[in-house]
Amino acid sequence: MEDEGVPTFLGLDQGQGDVDIAILPLLYELTTSYRQGTAQGPIACIEASAQVELFDVQLNEDLPAGLSIHTIPAWDGNEPTLLQQLDSLTSHLIPWFKGDCFPLCLGGEHGILPPIMEATRHHPLVENDLSNLTLVQIDAHSDLREELEGEAHSHACAAARALDAGVGSLLQVGIRAFSSEEHKRMRTDSRITTFFARDTQSVRDGLQHWDKWLEVLSSIEGPVHLTIDIDGLDGALVPATGTPVPGGLSYWQVEETIQTLFNAPNAVVVGADVNEIGVQHDSPLTQFTAAMLATKVVAAHVLARKNGMWNTTKEPSGPVRSSEPFTGFSQPKGGE
Numbered sequence: 001m002e003d004e005g006v007p008t009f010l011g012l013d014q015g016q017g018d019v020d021i022a023i024l025p026l027l028y029e030l031t032t033s034y035r036q037g038t039a040q041g042p043i044a045c046i047e048a049s050a051q052v053e054l055f056d057v058q059l060n061e062d063l064p065a066g067l068s069i070h071t072i073p074a075w076d077g078n079e080p081t082l083l084q085q086l087d088s089l090t091s092h093l094i095p096w097f098k099g100d101c102f103p104l105c106l107g108g109e110h111g112i113l114p115p116i117m118e119a120t121r122h123h124p125l126v127e128n129d130l131s132n133l134t135l136v137q138i139d140a141h142s143d144l145r146e147e148l149e150g151e152a153h154s155h156a157c158a159a160a161r162a163l164d165a166g167v168g169s170l171l172q173v174g175i176r177a178f179s180s181e182e183h184k185r186m187r188t189d190s191r192i193t194t195f196f197a198r199d200t201q202s203v204r205d206g207l208q209h210w211d212k213w214l215e216v217l218s219s220i221e222g223p224v225h226l227t228i229d230i231d232g233l234d235g236a237l238v239p240a241t242g243t244p245v246p247g248g249l250s251y252w253q254v255e256e257t258i259q260t261l262f263n264a265p266n267a268v269v270v271g272a273d274v275n276e277i278g279v280q281h282d283s284p285l286t287q288f289t290a291a292m293l294a295t296k297v298v299a300a301h302v303l304a305r306k307n308g309m310w311n312t313t314k315e316p317s318g319p320v321r322s323s324e325p326f327t328g329f330s331q332p333k334g335g336e
């Protein structure tokens with residue numbers, strides 16, 4: 001499966017047999033508003049990951065730490081319509097979201113999130129009911145628009161579409177760019193908890209807000225998906241992302257978020273993505289920052305697994321609670 005010359009995550013040999021961790025590059029870019037270039041970001045990130053240290057200090061071991069980490073061939077769909085592309089992405093992802101391996105998607109613009117949510121329905125802890133799922137979103141933007149320039153599947157609507165799909169709880173951090181419509185939604189939708197960068201990065205009392213964020217993460221129960229839009233970091237660290245924004249999270253805050261989440265005693269992180277990775281040409285900083293975070297996610301997953309916190313099978317809790325079968329992005333919903 002490994003082609004000569006195709007880069008692998010961390011430069012690791014592809015493991016034999018079962019896949020424990022699947023690295024899924026998704027070369028998806030349709031709607032990024034400000035710049036172009038997020039489609040090639042995942043490959044640049046994988047190339048940059050060859051320079052990341054394999055030793056993780058919390059894990060106290062070199063990756064892959066006895067597990068098999070596979071870099072899956074990139075999804076690079078060319079279906080004629082946006083909705084058919086989303087369906088193609090969903091089909092590509094489903095086999096990796098069934099609970100027997102940990103999927104880490106590399107994007108590509110944030111529009112990959114709705115297909116990731118649809119794939120996550122197949123996870124045994126989610127049981128086809130996304131109201132069981134907590135979505136943790138690191139982002140500069142709340143991504144809660146109903147549409148951007150007439151497009152409901154724009155990257156600027158990723159979190160709104162995840163809520164439409166039925167996600168039970170959305171926890172956001174790093175947020176500092178949003179419309180009045182989004183601001184209203186953040187204040188009125190009881191499923192959403194937003195930690196604004198203005199508060200967590202405040203020179204005067206940022207630490208109080210940050211401690212609260214970590215407390216909220218520690219108290220999550222049940223399955224979780226972590227979506228990291230790298231523009232949640234301060235723009236200085238990720239200048240080649242689609243829409244870099246000043247005033248964002250430090251590298252260590254994102255690392256602490258990852259560690260705290262994977263350590264939460266009653267939560268299971270069932271999947272993650274690092275998205276809006278751009279290709280920086282004057283320096284590899286953007287793609288290297290993304291590679292560092294992706295590596296931290298993998299190391300935190302491995303540590304959780306070694307600590308017995310990767311229990312993805314669940315006793316059936318009664319009939320599967322599914323509101324409506326999902327028929328695909330490009331198929332009309334039943335009854336319409």
Ligand SMILES: [Mn+2]
Pocket residue numbers: 110139140141143155158229
């Ligand atoms: Mn986003």
